[in-house]
Amino acid sequence: MLACLCTVLWHLPAVPALNRTGDLGPGPSIQKTYDLTRYLEHQLRSLAGTYLNYLGPPFNEPDFNPPRLGAETLPRATVDLEVWRSLNDKLRLTQNYEAYSHLLCYLRGLNRQAATAELRRSLAHFCTSLQGLLGSIAGVMAALGYPLPQPLPGTEPTWTPGPAHSDFLQKMDDFWLLKELQTWLWRSAKDFNRLKKKMQPPAAAVTVHLGAHGF
């Protein structure tokens, strides 16, 4: 996993957009965010396998796909395609930012109750990476001039281990947390790729622009 991150970071300077000097606009940070999203997707595949095995059957069964009962507080990544396309960049980025803020909090709760040290290490590593993604999204939003969403008082997600929540439901929540995280990362990768393409100035326009300067 570390090797993968190193590879991604090594190739980051190779991205042409990132090698530009001066005011480069949001392009480099979007690319960086996209790369980090893809890396987190890869990292999550390994982590989810380990964690679901830790939970045991039926959660580690490949065809286990329960209807979503409980876990209502998790931000849903699934959204209608038309609705999704109709969203503007600001709204999309805001949704991403809010979703990962929530997911990160739940993930930290997951880390606290993990029984094995190895699992705790993996979860902590993933949390750190996810924290980095949040920072990247914030950077993109800042570059595009969008304000960061402010959490409403009282809506701060908290992880509450409680007897009120049955252990089975807790396991189910963990299952859904990982599933939502996977879907969100997939969706974010699409979002950032779309944004990246959108932010790339067309080559012809650059030429005309330079020509105008020449005259």
Next chain:
Amino acid sequence: MALSEVFQTTFFLTLLSLRTYQSEVLAEHLPLTPVSLNVSSNSAHQSLHLQWTVQNLLYHQELKMVFQIQISRIETSNVIWVGNYSTTVKWNQVLHWSWESELPLECATHFVRIKSAVDDARFHEPNFWSNWSSWEEVNVQDSLGQDILFVFPKDKLVEEGANVTICYVSRNIQNNVSCYWEGKQIYGEQLDPHVSVFHLSSVPFIRKTGADVYCEVSQGSVSKGIKGIVLFVSKVLEEPKDFSCETQDFKTLHCTWDPGVDTALGWSKQPSQSYTLFESFSGEKKLCTHKNWCNWQITQDSQETYNLTLIAENYLRKRSVNILFNLTHRVYPMNPFSVNFENVNATNAKMTWKVHSMKKDFTYLCQIELYGEGKMMQYNVSIKVNGEYFLSELEPATEYMAQVRCADASHFRKWSQWSGQNFTTLEAAPSEAPDVWRNVNSEPGSHIVTLFWKPLSKWHAKGKILFYNVVVENLDKLSRPELHSVPAPAKITKLTLDQRSYRIWVTASNSVGTSPASVIVISADPENQEVEEERIADTEGGFSLSWKPQPGDVVGYVVDWCDHPQYTLCDLQWKNVGPNATSTVISTDAFRPGVRYNFRIYGLSTKRIACLLEKKTGYSQELAPSDNPHVLVDKLTSHSFTLSWKYYSTESQPGFIQGYHVYLKSKARQCHPRFEKAILSDGSECCKYKIDNPEEKALIVDNLKPKSFYEFFVTPFTSAGEGPNATFTKVTTPDEHSSMLIYILLPMFFCFLLIMIVCYLKSQWIKETCYPDIPDPYKSSILSLIKFKEKPHLTIMNVSDCIPDAIEVVSKPEGTKIQFRKSLTETELTKPNYLYLLPTEKNYSGPGPFICFENLTYNQAASDSGSCGHVPVPLKLPPSQLGLMISPENVQKALEKNYMNSLGEISAGETSLNYVSQLALPMSGDKDSLPTNPVEPPHCSEYKRQMAVPLCLASPSPTENTSLSSITLLNPGEHYH
């Protein structure tokens, strides 16, 4: 007054008896009924909690009562449990009792009722049960909520092996519910249309995060939801094993145990089992923070006996072990420290150490172990605080390791850990003379003495040997002894001594002193090598050697041999044997199979002179010969041939050669006499002849058939077998008649040779008889005179200068004898060839008529120059030779010398046909210019006829070079080149 006291007493007694009677009557006649029965449920523990009071109890009355409780499920008539509960009941007391249900309470409605009876010994009357209380209903389902499915019990914690009952409550009976346990569907029994029950028996431990039981609600094929529980199965808490406590300082008790399996479960369902120490005499308790050890502080010096209980506990079980001990019997001392050695010399040392202070009057028993020289010595000593021990009988120059451990001398329980240190004793002088042997090689005028000695053992060296001293003393001549100092670790030195007697002392020295000397005497007489060598065989344990005792006084015998006789450095070994012994066994791991070992046995006289007594040779194990002899076949006749292998070395074989096997194959089925039939390894048959003498290295194979094919193979054999397999050599006997032909042809050849010799010796006579000489007119002196006058400047005619244009037939005498020159192929092409027909008169010295053919036609250089081949080239001779050739005499001489042999004799007068060149002959009388003038290459001329010309026309022209031709005498076939 007294009357009043009596009255009062009587009144009280009456009152008391009345009271007692009243209570008895009440107990007997007023039913003590349980009332106010209240039943509550605890879902987490799956238990019903009952509380009630007993009616009709008197104030402060205590009665032993028994309560019978009935529990029904679903309906009152379905009693699932009946049991009694006995207790002492007080007035106005609220009684509590719990019952745990194996079925989750949410799965069914439960009903409880109770009745009671007095069970007190003070009542002799038979007990009467009260009436049953009314049924109390417990229905938890109503409080579940509106979900479509519920699974119970929620997240239950059980021990491994427990039986668990699980149920689900489905709100809609139309829904299809499937339940799974660890991924496998389970099937249960239906309690009612909404409730089903599953029994899991003897559940195993699966994982710390619990095993999931879940049920899926579906309508048709549409899943409506999943509900489940986590069944946490804990491992059974084990009793701590090997619980023991000990002290090292009388301040702390260190208790240890083996905790067994960890019963911790994930999700904080159950932590690891806890351990608690409890001491019953003091009543103190301590919760241990480690799972396998705990320290108990000793606070009271006076307490000697301890009763410690270790309690292991988890949510499901409690286990404990107990030990009772006297503190003084549980002492495990700390390691000794400051181990040192004082006054270390070659054989002694004093060892000192310290121990930690304990209680007053505490005595340690200490054990010392001394390791050195592969041995271990053990000593015990009792000490208080500081320990010391005198180590004696040590070996000099030896490294020792000494270690010490201690225990309680009064109540031995356990040794402490070892504390140790190394030390080395000092050196001492070597105690024994080195074992010396010698090898003497006699050379003319000197003895080359090689001295060998074995390194002193560590036992005798008593230190590091630095060098060996070799002192050589001449016994025949008074002279100062010579000292040779050989640095260790050399084991050999070579001395060149003259042929006198010498005494040699060898000593070994270390840093402290010198060993006793080993003496050996080299006799002036050469060593007796004429001792017959005897063959010996190896026995199981080695070579067993025996010898005849040496006459006279001997101080011992020495047997020497080489461990590796096949190498130049053969590693000489020797063994000293006592003077009374006449045999010994030489045994060493160095002996290898197939190697010949030579043993020499010497007797050592009292003068320390070694005398060679016997020689033995043998193999530790004989092997089959490693190679076969190279066999030569000679004296091949039609009936016999001889096989010989005289160069085959029998000494270098890996066994004593006992003889040879000669295998012979032939087409004949019968073997020859002396041969016997044998089967080869490939299964083929052949004849075999055995030669028992290893030195007999030839065999005549006779009685063979002429012109027959035979194959033979010779292989030596030892006691271990024959030599390697090899191919047979083929021999074919010659035809019988061919020899007869030789007998006829040889005499004929000799006869012919004889005739030829006779002919040669009588050739002059034969010539004169058969072919008398014909007189040669040209050799007539008259003719010479005439010609001399006509042509005073007779020169050598160059035939090439002749241009034949006509043929003139002069005469054709019979008996013309012309000897042709050598063929062109026989001539030397690199030089111009001159052919001269010279006068026969040997004494002719002046210019005279003769014919000279200069053959320039076949000049290699000319042909190479691009001309067409008939190009005469200038005569190129070395100047010296050229100068000689200028004068006619010299020319003639040279020509005679060089060419006469090839030409033979030819007479000008005998020429019957003269060929005349058709070209004009440039005439020149300048004989000097002929061989020296260069000749220009002609133009291309394919062919020039060559003709014989009369001598009168044969006049060379050295200046004419434009058209040259040659005159030669040609064979019919020699026209073209």
